[in-house]
Amino acid sequence: MRLCCPSTCPMEKKPKVSQLCELCHCRKAIVKRPKNLQKICKLCFYEVFETEIHNTIVSNNLFFEGERVAVGASGGKDSTVLAYVLKLLNERYHYGIDIVLLSIDEGIIGYRDDSLATVKRNKEQYQLPLEIVSYRELYNWTMDEIVSCAGLKNSCTYCGVFRRQALDRGAAKLGINHVVTGHNADDMAETVLMNLLRGDVARLEKSTSIMTSSVGSPIKRSKPFKYSYQKEIVLYAHYKKLDYFSTECSYAPEAFRGTARELMKNLESIRPSCIIDIIHSGENLVLKPKKVRKQFRKKDVTEVEVRSDGSVSLFKDGNRCERCGYLSSNRICKACTLLEGLEKNRAKLKIDTDTSTDGAAKTTRELEQLSF
Amino acid sequence: MDTGKCSRCKDNEATVLSRRELFCQDCFIRFICGKQRKHMGSDRYKVKFSDDVKREKVILPMSYGKSSLVLLDILISMFEEQTKNPRAKIGFEVDVVHINDSKVISYQNEVGSVLRKLKNHYALEKYPITFTDVGIESILNTGDVSSLTLHKDFTSTSTRGSSSVTMDDIFEGCPNRASKKDILDVIVKQLIERYAVAKGATSILWAHSMTSLADEVIALTVKGRGSEIFKQLTDGVVPFGESEIDVVHPLRDCSLGEIEKFVQMKGLEEFLLVPSDSPERMMNKQKTINEVVENYFKTVDSSDDNIVSTVVKTGAKLGEPRNFDGKVCSICNGKIYNDPMNWLKNITHHSNLPPETEVEKESLREWLDMNTQTGITDQESASTNEIDLCYGCAVTVGGFKQGKIEWPVRRDAKHEVEAILSEFIIDEE
Numbered sequence: 001m002r003l004c005c006p007s008t009c010p011m012e013k014k015p016k017v018s019q020l021c022e023l024c025h026c027r028k029a030i031v032k033r034p035k036n037l038q039k040i041c042k043l044c045f046y047e048v049f050e051t052e053i054h055n056t057i058v059s060n061n062l063f064f065e066g067e068r069v070a071v072g073a074s075g076g077k078d079s080t081v082l083a084y085v086l087k088l089l090n091e092r093y094h095y096g097i098d099i100v101l102l103s104i105d106e107g108i109i110g111y112r113d114d115s116l117a118t119v120k121r122n123k124e125q126y127q128l129p130l131e132i133v134s135y136r137e138l139y140n141w142t143m144d145e146i147v148s149c150a151g152l153k154n155s156c157t158y159c160g161v162f163r164r165q166a167l168d169r170g171a172a173k174l175g176i177n178h179v180v181t182g183h184n185a186d187d188m189a190e191t192v193l194m195n196l197l198r199g200d201v202a203r204l205e206k207s208t209s210i211m212t213s214s215v216g217s218p219i220k221r222s223k224p225f226k227y228s229y230q231k232e233i234v235l236y237a238h239y240k241k242l243d244y245f246s247t248e249c250s251y252a253p254e255a256f257r258g259t260a261r262e263l264m265k266n267l268e269s270i271r272p273s274c275i276i277d278i279i280h281s282g283e284n285l286v287l288k289p290k291k292v293r294k295q296f297r298k299k300d301v302t303e304v305e306v307r308s309d310g311s312v313s314l315f316k317d318g319n320r321c322e323r324c325g326y327l328s329s330n331r332i333c334k335a336c337t338l339l340e341g342l343e344k345n346r347a348k349l350k351i352d353t354d355t356s357t358d359g360a361a362k363t364t365r366e367l368e369q370l371s372f
Numbered sequence: 373m374d375t376g377k378c379s380r381c382k383d384n385e386a387t388v389l390s391r392r393e394l395f396c397q398d399c400f401i402r403f404i405c406g407k408q409r410k411h412m413g414s415d416r417y418k419v420k421f422s423d424d425v426k427r428e429k430v431i432l433p434m435s436y437g438k439s440s441l442v443l444l445d446i447l448i449s450m451f452e453e454q455t456k457n458p459r460a461k462i463g464f465e466v467d468v469v470h471i472n473d474s475k476v477i478s479y480q481n482e483v484g485s486v487l488r489k490l491k492n493h494y495a496l497e498k499y500p501i502t503f504t505d506v507g508i509e510s511i512l513n514t515g516d517v518s519s520l521t522l523h524k525d526f527t528s529t530s531t532r533g534s535s536s537v538t539m540d541d542i543f544e545g546c547p548n549r550a551s552k553k554d555i556l557d558v559i560v561k562q563l564i565e566r567y568a569v570a571k572g573a574t575s576i577l578w579a580h581s582m583t584s585l586a587d588e589v590i591a592l593t594v595k596g597r598g599s600e601i602f603k604q605l606t607d608g609v610v611p612f613g614e615s616e617i618d619v620v621h622p623l624r625d626c627s628l629g630e631i632e633k634f635v636q637m638k639g640l641e642e643f644l645l646v647p648s649d650s651p652e653r654m655m656n657k658q659k660t661i662n663e664v665v666e667n668y669f670k671t672v673d674s675s676d677d678n679i680v681s682t683v684v685k686t687g688a689k690l691g692e693p694r695n696f697d698g699k700v701c702s703i704c705n706g707k708i709y710n711d712p713m714n715w716l717k718n719i720t721h722h723s724n725l726p727p728e729t730e731v732e733k734e735s736l737r738e739w740l741d742m743n744t745q746t747g748i749t750d751q752e753s754a755s756t757n758e759i760d761l762c763y764g765c766a767v768t769v770g771g772f773k774q775g776k777i778e779w780p781v782r783r784d785a786k787h788e789v790e791a792i793l794s795e796f797i798i799d800e801e
């Protein structure tokens with residue numbers, strides 16, 4: 001058994017020249033970089049991994065001095081490493097930002113309750129403030145309830161719409177205008193492929209942008225891990241012994257996304273660079289200029305809405321939902337529309353089931369909402 | 373199948389189900405031809421009534437795969453039709469061009485015997501149709517063969533090499549079938565285009581089915597060639613140097629399933645040129661990017677070809693990327709957009725942590741000793757020039773041994789840039 005640190009121990013055996021790191025040529029290579037298959041040592045791996053993220057941050061002007069930034073923290077590897085690295089880089093390069101952990105509690109027993117415990121530990125480990133916003137307080141529904149009501153198939157659709165809003169609302173509550181998320185290069189590449197496979201023309205051009213914000217919204221989002229391979233994030237967390245939660249959500253991702261992931265895995269085994277290659281392609285996808293006549297017709301349909309009292313209103317980006325005040329191009333935002341459908345279903349369910357316990361649960365929930 | 377009558381003629385027994393519709397054999401063939409006619413409906417391909425109207429000169433790139441055989445069959449049936457009117461003259465002539473890659477890829481049969489069978493089968497003497505075999509090695513004559521190297525800092529250089537380079541030398545450092553296919557694709561495309569220009573052709577008819585176009589959209593994306601999709605999926609008149617050529621994909625609305633049924637009905641199997649490799653029996657790692665994508669579509673899109681048609685429609689909505697750098701790639705001759713090598717440089721970090729301990733310092737000395745001896749550092753020679761590579765070609769070459777490939781660099785590459793510049797700069801300041 002070794003009692004000292006192997007990389008600095010003077011008693012350490014000298015590695016063979018053929019085993020040396022391809023970058024520093026002085027320490028034993030221990031990882032093959034998934035990004036370019038370069039064999040490098042642990043210290044050089046830290047160095048390139050962290051510096052690449054720093055470069056991404058600087059060249060895209062992601063932060064300004066004094067900015068308050070919320071890390072969307074799920075307790076999973078991506079956001080855990082993100083919180084750790086951001087804190088480290090902030091100290092090393094003096095970004096002068098203020099980092100807060102922001103977690104969403106979707107209400108998924110056996111998954112989110114455990115992963116939130118991880119985030120709470122991260123809060124102590126990294127000495128960062130933590131804010132938790134739950135679906136239950138915001139929408140009066142947990143994901144578990146939504147799934148039992150609307151079925152497993154659309155779980156991620158509901159969850160995605162609600163999470164987007166929840167992050168914005170959580171940030172607004174903290175007075176923060178910038179949410180960073182742990183989306184990595186694999187996620188970006190997958191999105192590019194999915195948009196092509198689904199024909200999602202509206203998202204095609206912007207799917208790879210590192211910073212997004214809706215028109216009129218004060219809250220911007222960014223993805224500092226845009227060019228970081230998932231495998232490198234895992235390796236980094238492993239060698240740094242970061243505390244993260246690795247169980248997958250009990251509601252598996254939709255089948256179609258699953259097949260796209262499988263495709264990417266197969267492609268990556270042939271050509272590891274394909275993740276970056278796909279992102280490069282994604283950044284160079286440009287739509288042909290639209291034909292003017294088509295555009296007119298479309299506008300007529302989507303932008304003019306006739307209200308029930310006969311008045312006509314024009315909706316543009318930057319309008320707000322009439323129910324909840326969230327940014328929405330329609331009168332009622334997506335989340336409220338989904339909620340409406342759920343409530344109808346719940347009413348139906350109530351007739352069939354014993355409502356006494358449900359009512360009790362609802363009262364406590366309403367009390368909690370008051371304290372929120 | 374005894375599902376009932378054909379839904380088109382309401383007369384014959386149906387033998388095919390396609391897009392939820394029942395067809396008899398005749399109606400199905402008419403249906404596929406109709407899809408092809410839609411894309412070749414322009415006057416270029418119609419019968420001519422005057423002697424002084426010049427016939428359209430059509431190039432049909434022919435791999436002797438399913439789609440190109442189907443397109444050939446349809447074109448011959450067009451000839452047949454056009455000769456029915458005694459006063460009219462056939463409107464176009466076809467040069468069937470096969471890029472013969474049997475030097476680098478092995479086949480179960482041989483193209484000569486396929487061609488003999490084919491000529492026996494169709495009565496071709498009556499029609500203006502010729503068959504040309506272009507050896508893949510003729511790519512070596514298109515430029516000065518040089519060693520192209522992609523360096524670690526993402527710059528690339530070319531060094532004039534010997535003139536005795538063979539096709540084997542080109543593929544020497546090739547890491548796998550996937551990269552070989554990348555290079556072959558580039559070569560075939562270039563040879564076809566050069567041939568078309570040299571022969572004064574006015575159209576090129578690519579036989580891709582909807583399925584293989586969908587494969588291309590995804591495969592190009594995966595290879596980092598997303599900026600090329602618009603070129604591949606947009607039909608129309610394209611300038612090639614001095615000339616203009618109508619590029620058409622007449623079978624772009626037919627799925628591979630439909631092509632296969634057509635092949636069966638017309639008994640075209642015997643004219644297929646069959647590669648010895650069959651990807652079904654290969655490990656994933658040995659497959660090409662296109663084969664993996666193809667297989668993906670087979671598994672997700674078994675029923676209605678919905679995803680396939682979505683992908684093709686989406687690809688067809690793409691246009692030319694912004695920010696043309698005014699440079700063309702030394703390998704594929706494609707335009708380069710958005711300074712890709714700089715992009716790579718920005719997202720890839722190469723610095724290292726210097727040695728700290730004595731052991732580490734000693735290791736470094738040892739490494740330096742060994743590597744200065746073998747001369748890994750770049751020797752710059754007088755005949756070394758900086759070159760430009762597009763992202764896709766850089767990825768391919770980067771995967772080659774030592775990032776190196778032997779390649780015929782076009783002599784007129786410099787002039788081509790000038791030509792393009794003069795085309796786009798309207799007013800010089």
Ligand code: SF4
Pocket residue numbers: 106143155156157159160249250251252253
């Ligand atoms: S997998 Fe779906 S349901 Fe589970 S947390 Fe993610 S989006 Fe929500």
Ligand SMILES: [Zn+2]
Pocket residue numbers: 021022023024025026027040041042043044045724725
């Ligand atoms: Zn090192």
Ligand SMILES: [Zn+2]
Pocket residue numbers: 321322323324325326332333334335336337
């Ligand atoms: Zn709302």
Ligand SMILES: [Zn+2]
Pocket residue numbers: 378379380381382383384395396397398399400
């Ligand atoms: Zn019929």
Ligand SMILES: [Zn+2]
Pocket residue numbers: 701702703704705706761762763764765766
């Ligand atoms: Zn190229």
